[in-house]
Amino acid sequence: xxxxxxxxxxxxxxxxxxxxxxxxxxxxxxxxxxxxxxxxxxxxxxxxxxxxxxxxxxxxxxxxxxxxxxxxxxxxxxxxxxxxxxxxxxxxxxxxxxxxxxxxxxxxxxxxxxxxxxxxxxxxxxxxxxxxxxxxxxxxxxxxxxxxxxxxxxxxxxxxxxxxxxxxxxxxxxxxxxxxxxxxxxxxxxxxxxxxxxxxxxxxxxxxxxxxxxxxxxxxxxxxxxxxxxxxxxxxxxxxxxxxxxxxxxxxxxxxxxxxxxxxxxxxxxxxxxxxxxxxxxxxxxxxxxxxxxxxxxxxxxxxxxxxxxxxxxxxxxxxxxxxxxxxxxxxxxx
Amino acid sequence: xxxxxxxxxxxxxxxxxxxxxxxxxxxxxxxxxxxxxxxxxxxxxxxxxxxxxxxxxxxxxxxxxxxxxxxxxxxxxxxxxxxxxxxxxxxxxxxxxxxxxxxxxxxxxxxxxxxxxxxxxxxxxxxxxxxxxxxxxxxxxxxxxxxxxxxxxxxxxxxxxxxxxxxxxxxxxxxxxxxxxxxxxxxxxxxxxxxxxxxxxxxxxxxxxxxxxxxxxxxxxxxxxxxxxxxxxxxxxxxxxxxxxxxxxxxxxxxxxxxxxxxxxxxxxxxxxxxxxxxxxxxxxxxxxxxxxxxxxxxxxxxxxxxxxxxxxxxxxxxxxxxxxxxxxxxxxxx
Numbered sequence: 323x324x325x326x327x328x329x330x331x332x333x334x335x336x337x338x339x340x341x342x343x344x345x346x347x348x349x350x351x352x353x354x355x356x357x358x359x360x361x362x363x364x365x366x367x368x369x370x371x372x373x374x375x376x377x378x379x380x381x382x383x384x385x386x387x388x389x390x391x392x393x394x395x396x397x398x399x400x401x402x403x404x405x406x407x408x409x410x411x412x413x414x415x416x417x418x419x420x421x422x423x424x425x426x427x428x429x430x431x432x433x434x435x436x437x438x439x440x441x442x443x444x445x446x447x448x449x450x451x452x453x454x455x456x457x458x459x460x461x462x463x464x465x466x467x468x469x470x471x472x473x474x475x476x477x478x479x480x481x482x483x484x485x486x487x488x489x490x491x492x493x494x495x496x497x498x499x500x501x502x503x504x505x506x507x508x509x510x511x512x513x514x515x516x517x518x519x520x521x522x523x524x525x526x527x528x529x530x531x532x533x534x535x536x537x538x539x540x541x542x543x544x545x546x547x548x549x550x551x552x553x554x555x556x557x558x559x560x561x562x563x564x565x566x567x568x569x570x571x572x573x574x575x576x577x578x579x580x581x582x583x584x585x586x587x588x589x590x591x592x593x594x595x596x597x598x599x600x601x602x603x604x605x606x607x608x609x610x611x612x613x614x615x616x617x618x619x620x621x622x623x624x625x626x627x628x629x630x631x632x633x634x635x636x637x638x639x640x641x642x643x644x645x646x647x648x649x650x651x652x653x654x655x656x657x
Numbered sequence: 658x659x660x661x662x663x664x665x666x667x668x669x670x671x672x673x674x675x676x677x678x679x680x681x682x683x684x685x686x687x688x689x690x691x692x693x694x695x696x697x698x699x700x701x702x703x704x705x706x707x708x709x710x711x712x713x714x715x716x717x718x719x720x721x722x723x724x725x726x727x728x729x730x731x732x733x734x735x736x737x738x739x740x741x742x743x744x745x746x747x748x749x750x751x752x753x754x755x756x757x758x759x760x761x762x763x764x765x766x767x768x769x770x771x772x773x774x775x776x777x778x779x780x781x782x783x784x785x786x787x788x789x790x791x792x793x794x795x796x797x798x799x800x801x802x803x804x805x806x807x808x809x810x811x812x813x814x815x816x817x818x819x820x821x822x823x824x825x826x827x828x829x830x831x832x833x834x835x836x837x838x839x840x841x842x843x844x845x846x847x848x849x850x851x852x853x854x855x856x857x858x859x860x861x862x863x864x865x866x867x868x869x870x871x872x873x874x875x876x877x878x879x880x881x882x883x884x885x886x887x888x889x890x891x892x893x894x895x896x897x898x899x900x901x902x903x904x905x906x907x908x909x910x911x912x913x914x915x916x917x918x919x920x921x922x923x924x925x926x927x928x929x930x931x932x933x934x935x936x937x938x939x940x941x942x943x944x945x946x947x948x949x950x951x952x953x954x955x956x957x958x959x960x961x962x963x964x965x966x967x968x969x970x971x972x973x974x975x976x977x978x979x980x981x982x983x984x985x986x987x988x989x990x991x992x
Contacts, residue, residue, distance in 0.1 A: 389843030508724030602937030 328360040332367030335469035346466040369627035379468030383488035385478045386498030391524040394558040402565045408472035411443040415478045494575045496520040501535040519575045526555035586624035593631035608639040663695040667702035670804035681801040704962035714803030718823035720813045721833030726859040729893040737900045743807035746778040750813045829910045831855040836870040854910045861890035921959035928966030943974045
């Protein structure tokens, strides 16, 4: 089977052809060097620099500890979005690939969706050894899906770390907490947890316990000066409750956010991280440190995609793959 | 004031001179390029390759979410170690440096120790933007302190991520959980949380709740085939309870562990991570991938320090600072 042409894939995605999603994700998940140029072509073709607009899909990050009822919630949430007429793609970032535990795949199996429904798309992606973290391929996949799906959900597992990374790809981030757990409260108060856009307390069937959790979380948010973050109670056991509230809260967040500014900032932040990961800290030092590297990106056009921004940083640092300039600049000290 | 000679500092530390600790840590925390050679000299002088033995101190990692009573526990724990005649150094890894929140420093202030006691040493270190993670300087500082203190405690804040990283520096790792939180249980069962050497349930004054938490954690450990990890109940409110039990559990872990093998593996793991951080993923690819890079380290002498192992990897990848070979090997593809 011939590899699909990346420009044609981009055209199909941008034209709203949901059937192009599997081939696009196969290409983006592929890590072979010989298809790297195709990946760059696809991503550049989807960038605002090429299309003249931000991608239409609403990218929603959902994160929380295992056992918080995330998978059941996601199934019910996708059903509600479909009921409202939105197409939905789910990218489930699976940290179990790093370890033997198969319980997360078990979780995923509980997510019941109609396999005949062409308006939903579910893909599990490895987190590539970064616990709770997002592999660069996840970010790229979310971009490709946002070209044609109304809603793209990126799901990660974690506490205190994953919501920071999910914010680099999501327009709106929801963090799920269990009503009896004091951890979210403590993480929020300590400043370790980034403040999410929506906080979700599961198991609202627990009644007073869930109500108290909501009250405590709202008080913690107010105490750190946050007046925007909504705290939503949901129950995903049948009959599910609170899911329309959660979707409404996510849409209110999207509507009051300058999405373009948020995405421009997210692309710059992702590019800085990708540059450091690929070329190492000494390449950051070659640019004069993290702040100066960030200034380079601040001066770049806001509609460039992440790969192009990384290339820009590499050029500025004097790193050209295979070029002689690389030695002089990447080497710490000339002999 | 002249900078202290790194070889003399190493001699003083290895000779048990606790007053050398502040100067050693100042050097190791310093990130200036001009003192890099001094740092390498100090660390190499402390390595088993130079001294012919592993460092005598027992490095204990203690991690847990904020609000679990970690700081109060640490104060009581250090007092108990001192009562037993052990000298104790505490390295508190402070993630608040990344954000505005000062609550963690507030936590630290609650740790009451006798400032006249020369047998204790406390230093707060920034986690350098790696949330819950260990900066390379923390690892180096723990090594230096293990040369002269009987016990070196490395404290981090987090859930699900930090215990993985703390295991790279600690001989024995304790994870603190709150009795009412189900997160630790879920993380353990899902395989996201590395199994700690000792699990600590705080607030044992809560009676039945704490007892139930202990029972559930033991059941979860047995269900994943773990028969070694002890679960200890402690209370750090006056009068503190369970602290001798916790210290006994940590010492039992140390006694049944092949500390040298664990430290050799930890040094290799740290070196691989430090190499990737410094030179980037394309340097790992230049070595043929992560597995081949690990094989290079498996063949290296086990008593080399981390810096020497990183240098070995760099040489094997053809990266020599300033050398011409760097261009050919670090560049992905020759032009």
